[in-house]
Amino acid sequence: MMSGRLYGLGVGPGDPELITVKALRLLKGAPVVAYFVAKGKRGNAFGIIESHLNDAQTRLPLVYPVTTEALEPPLCYETIISAFYDESALAIADHLEAGRDVAVICEGDPFFYGSYMYLHDRLAGRFDAHVVPGVCSMLGGVAVMGLPLVYRNQSLSVLSGVLLDTELKIKLENADAAVIMKLGRNFNKVRRVLTELGLDKRAHYIERATMANQRIVSLDEVDPMASPYFSLLVVPGKKWQA
Numbered sequence: 701m702m703s704g705r706l707y708g709l710g711v712g713p714g715d716p717e718l719i720t721v722k723a724l725r726l727l728k729g730a731p732v733v734a735y736f737v738a739k740g741k742r743g744n745a746f747g748i749i750e751s752h753l754n755d756a757q758t759r760l761p762l763v764y765p766v767t768t769e770a771l772e773p774p775l776c777y778e779t780i781i782s783a784f785y786d787e788s789a790l791a792i793a794d795h796l797e798a799g800r801d802v803a804v805i806c807e808g809d810p811f812f813y814g815s816y817m818y819l820h821d822r823l824a825g826r827f828d829a830h831v832v833p834g835v836c837s838m839l840g841g842v843a844v845m846g847l848p849l850v851y852r853n854q855s856l857s858v859l860s861g862v863l864l865d866t867e868l869k870i871k872l873e874n875a876d877a878a879v880i881m882k883l884g885r886n887f888n889k890v891r892r893v894l895t896e897l898g899l900d901k902r903a904h905y906i907e908r909a910t911m912a913n914q915r916i917v918s919l920d921e922v923d924p925m926a927s928p929y930f931s932l933l934v935v936p937g938k939k940w941q942a
Contacts (some may be wrong), residue, residue, distance in 0.1 A: 703796050703828065704796040704801040704802060705801045705829070706802055706819075707730065707804065707832065708804050708820055708831040709727055709803050709804065709806065710809040710810050710814070710833050710835070710836075711723060711745055711748045711805050712748065712808065713807065713836065713837040713910045714837075714930075716748050716751075718840065726830075727749055727753075727803050728753075731758060731795075731802075732758045732803070733753060733757055733758070733805065734788075734791075735760070737764070739763055744930070748805075760791065762788045762791070764781075766780055792819060792823065793823060796823070804816050809833050810833070810834065813836075841909035841910075844906070845934070849934070849937065852940050854877055856879070857874075859872070859878055859881070861886035872893065877936050880932060900919055902936065903919055903935050905919055905922055905932075906931065906934070908931070909930075
């Protein structure tokens with residue numbers, strides 16, 4: 701029996717119309733659809749594609765054991781999440797070995813901070829694997845805010861808010877334009893660094909870009925204890941007049 705094929709499908713940042721034609725075709729044709737989800741949640745990625753599924757398709761939820769990197773000792777996020785990806789890869793491999801194609805859906809793009817990439821690392825050497833790119837949240841964000849991101853020969857830095865403030869400051873000082881992701885509890889630190897560098901007036905904040913509950917506010921209006929995971933800060937490149 702031939703093994704099934706593994707598909708990593710980017711389904712966009714939230715707006716259900718931002719899934720590509722190719723991803724939609726492969727999604728509808730997949731016998732098994734796997735998706736990441738937090739405990740007790742429906743999942744944003746699943747919400748994007750649910751209406752396209754039929755009753756004959758097997759749903760395979762991959763339930764995160766933890767959703768934050770800040771854990772009390774002796775718990776270790778890296779150990780727990782690595783074991784989760786091992787187990788998820790085994791569950792998907794069972795279907796692939798039985799000859800069933802598996803589509804793993806991923807919000808945004810599978811290879812841009814996407815959870816799918818950790819399954820790809822574990823399975824692509826054993827099975828026929830294909831990735832369909834998707835619209836990532838930062839591109840969805842600048843589109844709805846109407847912000848050109850980089851002009852002419854400018855460079856873009858994509859940074860994690862988890863970085864230490866000293867490291868974040870160095871990277872932002874040398875950036876023509878920047879997108880800062882993974883805010884959450886790191887928002888206060890990031891805002892402080894932007895202010896120290898005089899970039900706070902150029903920075904734009906958005907939550908849940910392209911989703912129905914999208915929110916765009918100034919930095920001063922953000923509650924640092926309530927900034928969600930699906931939020932980002934954009935410091936666009938300085939405008940260049942053509």
